[in-house]
Structure formats: structure tokens, C-alpha cells
Amino acid sequence: MRLILATTLLALTGLTSAAPVTVQDDRGATVTLPGVPKRIVSLLPSLTETVCELGDCAKLVGVDRFSNFPASAAALPKLGGLDDTSIEALVALKPDVVLLGVSARVIDRLEALGLKVVALEPRSMGDVQRVLGKVAQVLGKPDDARRIWNRIDGAISFHAQQLPPAARALRVYYEVDAAPYAAGRASFIGEILERLGAKNIVPAELGPFPKLNPEFVVRADPQLIMVGQRSASGLPQRPGWGGIRAVKQQKICVWVPNESDVLVRPGPRMGEAAALMARCLRQAAAGPVPLPTTPFNAPPGGMR
Template structure:
């Protein structure tokens, strides 16, 4: 073997040793999880985590996802393993994942760990959480520099949307409904923080938490100028007691998100720049007059809603 060949062989061996270095992650439960190597087979049970893995360039490592993960399009062909409350454990274990990424509230965590499956639980709620989770997933994948690049792009896109808004769009009071219970996006949530960046006045104060369940009378008293709501919850909104008198309802300033838009808006991950652009479009429309309703009818996806 020639000297260059020996050197090349040595470099390859060193690279192999480097890639085999154990990775230890402290997840959002406070648990320390050690992986023997960069994982090659990953299961993701949260859409935002699925999108994060793909944005980091490792979509090909995903071998299974939750039923709601549908972006990018390539993940739609992967085995669907249920949701937070009904994960198909046997099907998941049969995929032999090196690690499972999921939310802290997933009921399946203890059972998977009892079966010897490596689990990393991550729960992004605020923008700081999203940046942190992006960094942790990048650490798992061995791509910390990519996390910084992606976060800078997200942050820059939000700033760009804010800069394009006219002054009239920055003074509107907003109620953002995430579920018809009603659950709202408070100022402490990533949605609320994007609204703050855009200059909107969220009627739900930070002390109520990220996604509080509200008494509907709270919204009536707050009298928002603009309502943002998903299409599946929008139909009966004006008929709620007292809501016909809310300024947003009287002035027809209700932005109704079609399902594909709702997915972008409620997933705390790489598409937050796109979410900011959607909210900025809504604010511009409301500042100009009544907001047009979507022309596409709402159809619940197969498997039900989140």
C-alpha cells in the first residue's frame, strides 16, 4: 500500500471513530439520554419534530412518524404510528429505531423505555423553546452549525414580515383561537410571540400561559378588532353568546385559516417564518377593511384532527 493510500485509510478510520462517539442529550423531562452513535433510524411522533429533522437534511433517516406528520411530502409515505395517546407500540418497535423523538406529554414514553427504546422528549412552546429544540435535534444528528443557520433564517423571515407591515396593521388588537373550547394562543406562546414581533396587540396576557382555556366572556370583554381562527372552528363563532357584538365580528375582520395554513401556524418549527407571513397577510387585510373568507371548504383529514 502506498503512503497516500495509508494516509487515506487512516483518515477514514479516524472519521469512523469520530462518528461513533456517544451523544448525550438532556431532554425536556430533564432526563439524560445517551446514544452510542449518530442515529441512522429515527421515529418522530410530533409533526414539528418531523419537520425539524427534515429541515436539517435527514428526512431519509425517518422510518416512521405520527399520523399528523405530513410535511414535507416525502414523509407521507412513511408508516403512520398513531398519535400522542394511541401510538402503535408494536409497529414502532418493529421498525427498530435508534431513537424516538416525541413530545413530553406522549403517554407511550414509559412503555418504550421499558422495552429498551431510546426516547428523547422535546416540547417547544415558545420561540426560545423552538430554537433550543432545533439545537438539540441538530446535536442528535451531528449538525450543530446547521441549527444556527436555520434559526437565523427563521428569525430573519419573521423580521422581514414585520418590516413590511403598514403602521395601521401594527395597532390591531387580536384574539387567536387554537381550538373551539376555546383555547387561545397567549403572548407566552410561540404564536403570541410572533404576533408581538409583528406589532399586534394580543388580548391574552402572558400570565395566563401559552395556550390557556378561556371563558368566552373574556373575549367578549376584551372586544378584539381582529380574530384569527382555524376553518373547523370558525363556523359558529358569531353565534356564541355575546360574540355578535365583538368589533372583529361586526366589522368582518376574521382571518379563517384553511387546514394547510393551520398546520403551518400551529407547528413550532422550521416553518415559523411562513407562519409570520400568513399572520402579516391577515393583519394587512384587516387594516384595509373586511377580511375575505377562504373559498376552499373545510374537510377533516383522514384520522381526525389533533
Template sequence: MKISKRLGLLWVFLAGWALLVGSVHAAGLQVTDDRGVTVRWDAPPQRIVSLLPSLTETVCELGQCHRLVGVDRYSNWPASITRLPRVGGGIDPNVEAIVALRPDVVLLAQSSRVVQRLESLGLKVVALEPKSHADVQRVLGKVAQVLGVDAQATQRIWRNIDAAVSAAAQSLPARVKNTRVYFEVNRAPYGAGTSSFIGETLTRLGVQNIVPASLGPFPKLNPEFVVRANPDVIMVGDRNFEGMTQRPGWRSIRAVREERLCVFPNNESDVLVRPGPRMAEAARLMARCLQEKAP
């Protein structure tokens, strides 16, 4: 009788343990991306393809560069990723090359056109697209979730970024405050609006962005809009600068007339236009520009 009772208790214990292990295994790891789609794994992904430079940089900032097995053609930081296979761009990725890398997950922008195709081929996809400072902080946390990295690490990284942006603002002399700035992200022209991560950094530096939040994060502008706004300083990357001052009426803009333009070389422009862990460096580059060019 005693043996039977003990066996019964043992069976109950083992059954309970099996249910517990099964539920943990079933739960595994899950992340809900910017589409609202929940993606699940049994264990943190070890083979990652990134199709967005800011996401590549985020993976590496979290100390997980070694998990990357392929990146887009524009990812170029840190230097250790330059040896990785290139699988096209975010808009025109080489799907066959991605599949051949056997990734556990593909990180890409929500606006990418290949999300459904990759999923139809059985790949797990996480779509993330930061546009503001809050988005950068959120995406940092999401990528950490995918990687299975401790949340404290992401909090520490974000605190360092935030503190460095504040330090860049405090480094500026009073004369810079309220300088009217135009930041061009693409020669179409597309400008960085007040609600974008670039615009939010400019606001924290204490200057005025001529592109209002009402136009959206990165609106396409009529060149005449910039002429009428007459900014004191223009910021633009070298790859987008050609022909800018030749646009109709632009020689009358104060920033052009008084040569108050900051034309950033490509390596610095990359830092400025990527919403990721190098935002602190971007703030320092903008502050340097304002110290040198603000009236």
C-alpha cells in the first residue's frame, strides 16, 4: 500500500514537472514587431541577417555582432562587419542569398517590400522602423528581446546616449540658441522634420527647425519652401550637396549667402541619418556645426 502511494505521488510530481517544462518550452522567446506581428523562437536566434544599418549597429552595440551572418549593402559600422556577406539593400534585397544563409531571423524595416516573401519561404522576420528618439529606445529594447540580452544592458546604453545628447547641448554657447536650421536628408529634397529623430536632436540642442512637425518626420519639400523659410544654417551630407546652391532662389538664403553650410563627409552623414546607438555622436557633430556656423 505504501509503495503504491509513493508511486502515485511520484507520478503526480513527474506529470506536474512535464507540464511545467512543456509550458516553458512552448512559451520560449517571443517578440511583437512594429507590424503588430508576434514572432516566436524556442531559443534566442543565433544566425541573424540585418537589412537596415541602424539595426545592424544596434545588434553590435548590444555585443552580439558575432551572430550576424549577413547584412545589407549600406551597413558599414562597426568595421568588424565589413567581412560579412552582402545581401542587397532594404528595398531590393537578394532573397536567394538571404535564404542560403539559413538565418534564424531577418531584421528589416517595416517599409521593406519583401517581408511577406521572406515569410512565405519559412523565414522568421522582425520588422522595426525607428523614426523618433522614443522609437530608438523602443527598438533597442526589441532587438535585445530578440537576442535574449538582459534588459539592464539596454537601459544602460540608452542612459549613455541620452546623457551624451544633453552634454552636447550644454556645450553650446548662448549665441547658438534659436538659430534657424534646415537639415536635408535627400536631394529630392527631403528635409528632417521636427518630429523626426534628427529634428528632436536639433530641438534638444536648442535650435529651431524650419520644417514643422505638421509636415511629418521626413517630408518631401518644395524648394521654394526653404527659400521662404530662409534658414540661418543648412546641414547636408556630401552625397546630397551637389547642385544645392544652384536651385532657383537659393543663393538668397542667408545660410547660402553667408556660407553657413555644414557639408558632412559620408562617414559623418551616415552617423547623422541613422536612428540607432550612434545618436550621441550625431548630436556632437551637429553641435560642432552650430559652434562653427551659427550667426
């Protein structure tokens, strides 16, 4: 009788693990997998980190060139980026599902080859929470998504509560790229800044990551600038920027590459991003912000 019961339980367990998984991605496409995937390709760093945070890093068989965290993901085969993914190498990995951004150019080609594709595009904090839930749904771990989101949200609140009054209400310009592209109030970066009490000079109506006329920043005259080390070179020499209050008072927080990775990826490390921004706000409230002592060395393939 015990043997029969054990066999029945095993059979039921097998049926459960093989139950179809259905998810609607950010294209509005409904994707049905025959079961929880065992082989996953991720073509977006934030999605790679999300899979790992959910405990399924071992299921990743390939990633994009920018996925460098955690270390186990950094060691996986690199398949290119949004615009130059190696389809042949990807297909050879025989993934059960490919996770990528909505803007990836390879979606139609991969689907034509019969691969299951889930396209997700986190831009705001609400998007991050939703995408975390979608990935957890694909992996069969919806409860873990709620736990992880509560930890992220709690960490942001903690760092906001620790800031002294002098570090609040500073007018901030956050540059994500030297074009210049900015993190607006509608972006996850802008929303974290708001949670920390900062005043983003880029209004929400311009979108999450708008390309700005440099004169816009000059006129806005921010008290603090946050920028990656790659884009910081020559910033004070831009036409008119020498007169910006943040430049004159040396209140520019320059992120080294590993910090930039944390800050620009809408995923599980947003609590760490809040800690970095809070550190910057405290430094700016106290006086000139020290520049990094580490020289800039671009990671292989650039940064994302």
C-alpha cells in the first residue's frame, strides 16, 4: 500500500511539474510553455538578475553581453545585444524560453524558428514589480516574487528614512547617457529619487528617459548632478554648463561602472541603487562631492 501511495504521489508531482505555464508578456502576446522551463536564455541584464534572484540561475544557458551579475551568470555564453544577437548560437542552446526586452529586434525571427519568447520591458517601479511577477510566473514561483518585491520596497523606504533633512529637496539632474539622455520622474530611477525626497528637474510628461536639449539642463540649474563615469568626462566643459550650480559647487556624483550597473538596471538590486543615491545626496548636502579614485575602464562590450 505504501509503495502504491508513493508511486501515485510521484505521478501527481510529475503531472504538476509538467502542467502548462501561460503568461501574457508586454507585447500583449499570450505565451504558453509546456511546463516550467529548464533551459532559459535571457537577453536583458535586469531579467538575468531577476531569474537569479528567484533562485533559478542554474537554469540559464545563455545571456546577452551586458549580463555580468551574479558571477555565475557572467560566466555563461554571451549571445550579443539587442541589435546583434547571435541567433545561430542561441538556437544551438535549445532554450525552453527566451526572456528579452520588447525592443529586441530578434523577436519575430526567434518565434519563426519555433522558440518561445517572453518580451518584458520594465521602465517604472510599477513595471519592475509587474515584470518580477511575470518572470516568477514563468518559473512557477509567484510567492517568491511577492517576497522579493517587499524586500526591494522596504530597502528603498529604509534608505529614505535614514536621510537627514539637509539631504532632501535637492534639485537633481540624473544623466543616463551623454547624448544627453536623462532619467525623468516617470522612470524607476526618477521614482527612487522622489522616494528619497529629491526634486528631479525632468518632468514626468517628457517620458521615462527623454533626450534633452543641453540648454534645458542649463536653464534648470540643478543643485546636484548624478552621472556615470563614462559620460562624466568633459561635462563641465559643455557650452554653458560651467555656470550650473552643481558644477560650480562641485556637486557631481560620478558612478563607477559597477555602480552604474546597479543604478540603471530595473531589477532586484534597486534597494542597492537607493543606497547609492542616498549616499550621493548626503555627500552633496555636506559640501563638494569627491570624485572616484578608480580610473574608468569600460567593461568588454560596453555598459548597459
